[in-house]
Amino acid sequence: MKRSQLATTAPGPAGIDPAALTREQLLGWRCALCGTLLAGDRPLGTVTIAQGPTLTTYPLWACDPNCATEHAWRAAIGHAAGCEACRTGECATGQRLLDAYTAAFRQEREGGAG
Ligand SMILES: [Zn+2]
Ligand SMILES: [Zn+2]
Numbered sequence: 118m119k120r121s122q123l124a125t126t127a128p129g130p131a132g133i134d135p136a137a138l139t140r141e142q143l144l145g146w147r148c149a150l151c152g153t154l155l156a157g158d159r160p161l162g163t164v165t166i167a168q169g170p171t172l173t174t175y176p177l178w179a180c181d182p183n184c185a186t187e188h189a190w191r192a193a194i195g196h197a198a199g200c201e202a203c204r205t206g207e208c209a210t211g212q213r214l215l216d217a218y219t220a221a222f223r224q225e226r227e228g229g230a231g
Contacts, residue, residue, distance in 0.1 A: 145158070149177040153184070155178055197211050
C-alpha cells in the first residue's frame, strides 16, 4: 500500500513514509515498520520531518531480526498457548500459522540477501 508523500518530509528508509509514523515510532519505542513495542531492535536509518520551520531527524528502529518472521512466530505461539486442538497437533489454524511462520522465515533467508 502506498501513501502519497508529503512535500515537507524526506522519504524514509525501506519505503517508510515519515508522515505516517507515530511519536512512539519516532522516539524508537516502537517498530517503524509495524508499530510493535520493540524488544530487540535493529537500526533502519533516519527520517527527517519538518514541523513548521524546524527540521528534525529521527533514527528509526525495527523489530529484530525481522518483522514478518517475528510476527508470524508470535501469532503462532500466541494461538497455540490458548488452543486445546494445538496440543494434540490437530489444529488447522495452528498449522496455518506455523506454515506462515515457516514461509516468512524461509523468505527472509532466501530473499533477504539481495
Ligand atoms: Zn516490526
Ligand atoms: Zn490451535
